[in-house]
Amino acid sequence: RLANRLSGRTCPGWLAAFGYALYPGFFYQDSAGDWDHTLATFLALGTLTLTLAPEINRRRALLIGLLLGLTALVNPVLAFAAGLPVIVCHHKSPRILPLCFATAAIVVSPWLVRNAVVFHHFIPIRGNAGLELALGNHDGADGRTPVVTAMDVKSGTVPDHPYVKPVEAARLRDLGEPAYMAEKKQQAFAWIEDHPLRFAALTATRAWLFWFPPREFWDPTAALGWPSMILFNLATVLALVGFIFITHRTSIV
Numbered sequence: 001r002l003a004n005r006l007s008g009r010t011c012p013g014w015l016a017a018f019g020y021a022l023y024p025g026f027f028y029q030d031s032a033g034d035w036d037h038t039l040a041t042f043l044a045l046g047t048l049t050l051t052l053a054p055e056i057n058r059r060r061a062l063l064i065g066l067l068l069g070l071t072a073l074v075n076p077v078l079a080f081a082a083g084l085p086v087i088v089c090h091h092k093s094p095r096i097l098p099l100c101f102a103t104a105a106i107v108v109s110p111w112l113v114r115n116a117v118v119f120h121h122f123i124p125i126r127g128n129a130g131l132e133l134a135l136g137n138h139d140g141a142d143g144r145t146p147v148v149t150a151m152d153v154k155s156g157t158v159p160d161h162p163y164v165k166p167v168e169a170a171r172l173r174d175l176g177e178p179a180y181m182a183e184k185k186q187q188a189f190a191w192i193e194d195h196p197l198r199f200a201a202l203t204a205t206r207a208w209l210f211w212f213p214p215r216e217f218w219d220p221t222a223a224l225g226w227p228s229m230i231l232f233n234l235a236t237v238l239a240l241v242g243f244i245f246i247t248h249r250t251s252i253v
Helices: 002-007 011-022 024-032 037-051 058-074 076-090 096-119 129-136 150-155 166-175 177-194 196-211 225-249
Strands: none
Touching: 037 058, 037 076, 058 076, 058 096, 076 096, 129 177, 166 177, 177 196
């Protein structure tokens, strides 16, 4: 339905569905339960599908807000991407747009209240941005922000993360989560201020590696490492081509 709305054809939608189902990496990721890929994608695509419908009434706007709020709770970054089409498609509507975002705000509000009660600070859904920023911006950074896994612990490549580093865990326990994250944010901002060009280079590297990850990003012992890398990068290229095609052939505003 989404492919038909964007391109006037159902074939791309079926190809995307089969490609997702047959991509080797997803079998492990979606069954391991460690990440939110499947649920977050389902919620974001549901939001986008409803947003691109020819007509939007109040009931549909409430459903868009519900899905958008759930997406924000599961993956805030993806919720931002899913919310942009809502703004673009309905920015001229004096009722639909406020109703969508008001509903989304109601959905996420219990979690915000819980954070405020527990931590005595306002935390917008997640509060680890300072830590992640510090992990990716320091003198030894190479653009490959470390992923904390059991493999890192076994290999001795342990980042300054409280999950695997006792010193950082003790610091987190002593300061408390809000103060610890604020300290990490301050360290990251100070480093970025002193190394603006290096920060720009690291940001560009991260963007490239996100869309075109190399072979070593997969488990080195996995037999499907090379096929996974090739399929992933091919999917990125096809997605970019499809985006260019849609923006030139279809008006969704």
